[in-house]
Amino acid sequence: MRLATRNNGRRDGQLVVVSADGERCVAVDGVPTMQAALDDWDNVKPLLQAISERLASGPAVGHRLDPASLLAPLPRAYQWVDASGYLSHMERVRRARGAEMPPSARTEPVIYQGLSDRNLAWCDDIPADPSWGADIEGELAVITGEVGPRPTPEEALSQIRLVVLVNDLSLRSLIPVELAKGFGFFHSKPASAFGPFAVTPDELGSGWRDGRAFGRLRIEVNDEVRGDLMTGVDQDFSFTDIICYAARTRRLSSGSIVGAGTVSNRDESRGVACIVEQRTLQTLAGLDERELAPYLQPGDTVTLAFQTEDGRDVLGRIHQKAVLP
Amino acid sequence: MRLATRNNGRRDGQLVVVSADGERCVAVDGVPTMQAALDDWDNVKPLLQAISERLASGPAVGHRLDPASLLAPLPRAYQWVDASGYLSHMERVRRARGAEMPPSARTEPVIYQGLSDRNLAWCDDIPADPSWGADIEGELAVITGEVGPRPTPEEALSQIRLVVLVNDLSLRSLIPVELAKGFGFFHSKPASAFGPFAVTPDELGSGWRDGRAFGRLRIEVNDEVRGDLMTGVDQDFSFTDIICYAARTRRLSSGSIVGAGTVSNRDESRGVACIVEQRTLQTLAGLDERELAPYLQPGDTVTLAFQTEDGRDVLGRIHQKAVLP
Numbered sequence: 001m002r003l004a005t006r007n008n009g010r011r012d013g014q015l016v017v018v019s020a021d022g023e024r025c026v027a028v029d030g031v032p033t034m035q036a037a038l039d040d041w042d043n044v045k046p047l048l049q050a051i052s053e054r055l056a057s058g059p060a061v062g063h064r065l066d067p068a069s070l071l072a073p074l075p076r077a078y079q080w081v082d083a084s085g086y087l088s089h090m091e092r093v094r095r096a097r098g099a100e101m102p103p104s105a106r107t108e109p110v111i112y113q114g115l116s117d118r119n120l121a122w123c124d125d126i127p128a129d130p131s132w133g134a135d136i137e138g139e140l141a142v143i144t145g146e147v148g149p150r151p152t153p154e155e156a157l158s159q160i161r162l163v164v165l166v167n168d169l170s171l172r173s174l175i176p177v178e179l180a181k182g183f184g185f186f187h188s189k190p191a192s193a194f195g196p197f198a199v200t201p202d203e204l205g206s207g208w209r210d211g212r213a214f215g216r217l218r219i220e221v222n223d224e225v226r227g228d229l230m231t232g233v234d235q236d237f238s239f240t241d242i243i244c245y246a247a248r249t250r251r252l253s254s255g256s257i258v259g260a261g262t263v264s265n266r267d268e269s270r271g272v273a274c275i276v277e278q279r280t281l282q283t284l285a286g287l288d289e290r291e292l293a294p295y296l297q298p299g300d301t302v303t304l305a306f307q308t309e310d311g312r313d314v315l316g317r318i319h320q321k322a323v324l325p
Numbered sequence: 326m327r328l329a330t331r332n333n334g335r336r337d338g339q340l341v342v343v344s345a346d347g348e349r350c351v352a353v354d355g356v357p358t359m360q361a362a363l364d365d366w367d368n369v370k371p372l373l374q375a376i377s378e379r380l381a382s383g384p385a386v387g388h389r390l391d392p393a394s395l396l397a398p399l400p401r402a403y404q405w406v407d408a409s410g411y412l413s414h415m416e417r418v419r420r421a422r423g424a425e426m427p428p429s430a431r432t433e434p435v436i437y438q439g440l441s442d443r444n445l446a447w448c449d450d451i452p453a454d455p456s457w458g459a460d461i462e463g464e465l466a467v468i469t470g471e472v473g474p475r476p477t478p479e480e481a482l483s484q485i486r487l488v489v490l491v492n493d494l495s496l497r498s499l500i501p502v503e504l505a506k507g508f509g510f511f512h513s514k515p516a517s518a519f520g521p522f523a524v525t526p527d528e529l530g531s532g533w534r535d536g537r538a539f540g541r542l543r544i545e546v547n548d549e550v551r552g553d554l555m556t557g558v559d560q561d562f563s564f565t566d567i568i569c570y571a572a573r574t575r576r577l578s579s580g581s582i583v584g585a586g587t588v589s590n591r592d593e594s595r596g597v598a599c600i601v602e603q604r605t606l607q608t609l610a611g612l613d614e615r616e617l618a619p620y621l622q623p624g625d626t627v628t629l630a631f632q633t634e635d636g637r638d639v640l641g642r643i644h645q646k647a648v649l650p
Contacts, residue, residue, distance in 0.1 A: 011364060039336060076403045076578060078442035081511075102506040112508040113438045117403035117578035127474075132574070149452070149650060171574065181427040183437040184509015186406075187574045249457070249496065249512045249650070253401060253442035325474060325574070 001052045001200040005034050005071045013071045017048050019055040024062035026051045034074050038255045041145050072119035073164055073198035077257050080116035083109040083242040085235050085260030096280040109237040109245050112184055120193035122318045127325035133173030134296040138219050138273030138304045139166040140231055141259035142239045147252040156243040163213055165195030165306050165315040166259055172276055196316035207309040211238030217263050219273050220303040227271030229263045296322040326377045326525045330359050330396045338396045342373050344380040349387035351376045359399050363580045366470050397444035398489055398523035402582050405441035408434040408567040410560050410585030421605040434562040434570050437509055445518035447643045452650035458498030459621040463598030463629045464491040465538050465556055466584035467564050472577040481568040488538055490520030490631050490640040491584055497601055521641035532634040536563030542588050544598050545628040552596035554588045621647040
């Protein structure tokens with residue numbers, strides 16, 4: 001099942017069910033927003049499924065879907081939690097800024113509380129002051145139902161409602177000063193952008209297994225391919241692991257977005273999902289500081305696109321332009 | 326104007342306008358929740374004011390307000406940002422755990438992105454495993470309208486909609502391990518509790534000045550007074566300062582809760598708004614580790630109460646019991 005949020009002039013937009021080809025959609029009577037669906041999932045899911053089946057019954061069903069009208073699936077969310085699912089990313093980034101890996105990095109994920117009061121749409125501009133070192137991070141995330149404290153892995157898995165594509169933006173030049181203060185990211189992690197479609201895990205077919213979303217993530221900067229990565233592969237912590245870890249001392253409310261961190265494969269030939277990793281690999285290859293791939297400058301464009309294992313585009317692509325803030 | 330959120334079985338509860346004596350309330354036609362009011366403040370404020378005046382016109386207006394029915398003013402919020410408004414708190418806490426003050430601590434606030442997907446009511450239990458070192462933090466916070474990026478101090482001040490009382494809970498024993506990982510608080514900052522009433526700044530009378538809320542904050546643990554603090558006094562960063570700093574690289578959406586950090590006076594005779602400061606002062610006074618005030622254990626109770634400069638209780642008190650999680 002494929003869901004999206006259409007811009008209707010309201011802050012939370014309008015929930016729509018989308019056809020398999022992404023061309024048509026239908027709104028849901030009595031369920032105005034994505035958050036409302038997540039808050040009452042058990043009752044709402046059958047309605048959504050019935051609409052989804054109706055959309056599949058023939059090309060005349062539903063309204064034409066204008067991609068430009070789509071907001072982030074949750075235009076604002078009550079929680080965004082991001083974790084170090086792919087240790088290869090964390091190792092490279094920390095190497096780049098001369099920081100150590102935490103001693104427990106292999107046994108439990110590192111996690112942070114991110115901004116979620118405003119989530120960018122797939123096509124929204126990226127505010128990128130030239131001095132900020134703005135960088136992309138290609139990620140997959142899940143949106144949860146209510147997760148009780150200290151869930152079992154089965155309970156955590158059963159509360160994964162939807163899968164989304166994320167461009168978790170980072171302002172690299174602001175990170176060292178901020179982390180040195182000891183309270184984590186704030187300015188250095190601005191609003192993230194989300195792919196237009198949120199899908200139930202079954203849409204990934206056989207690629208949804210072991211609490212991971214297997215597929216391919218393609219990353220382009222100014223139409224130059226920077227990465228063609230295998231998601232799920234080299235993923236040290238599954239979504240289940242991350243949810244269980246996050247919920248050790250708390251509940252996670254319905255509509256919590258939980259990210260598995262920047263996708264990163266140990267096979268360097270697959271490229272990267274963020275510029276900082278590219279710069280690290282370039283440095284290790286002997287390049288000079290001035291030869292490294294630059295961070296985003298106003299005018300640059302980025303494209304993130306996910307494909308399922310059998311080659312389908314179900315999450316929609318993210319295509320953004322960097323602009324002066 | 327005094328607002329509250331009544332439990333009506335829905336996640337966001339029901340917005341009510343409350344009489345000056347806190348005894349009566351009236352719901353608002355067409356404005357179901359506190360977030361809905363904040364999202365459309367300019368249009369909604371006159372409606373709220375009219376109801377407030379009606380409530381003031383006579384004791385027969387409105388329904389009896391049952392304090393036990395009140396939730397946090399925002400039972401879930403899109404953003405909770407907390408900052409080091411009172412440096413005296415940060416100095417004592419960092420001294421307690423042997424950490425340095427950041428070099429910029431005096432020129433800009435330290436800030437973190439906290440959990441807001443579930444805000445505790447004034448009377449909700451505090452999950453406190455005996456090994457967590459659960460601690461209270463008595464704070465004042467403001468709830469904002471839409472704050473654009475890089476606001477002027479005047480713009481920031483004009484977007485302060487409401488003032489609330491907060492018990493920003495901390496799990497002290499989890500903080501050192503978590504901060505050592507470099508990504509800030511996560512488990513160590515669980516859900517905060519909020520006083521029952523959210524008031525427009527004018528309710529503080531002359532105590533609302535310089536972007537600060539002046540008054541007195543009384544803190545009790547097991548009916549023993551731990552602090553009788555002067556809020557606004559020794560507040561190194563005002564709410565205006567904190568909002569301007571937070572919005573340097575981003576917008577803050579309507580309904581963002583912005584805290585000024587644990588209230589702390591340099592005059593030690595006023596006591597403390599958290600147990601860790603008490604322990605620091607006890608240690609400096611030569612007490613032995615075993616003699617220090619213990620962190621919250623199941624069965625302990627805490628009370629936080631604010632008074633305006635002219636002795637009125639407008640925010641309502643927080644009264645919670647620590648329980649096994």
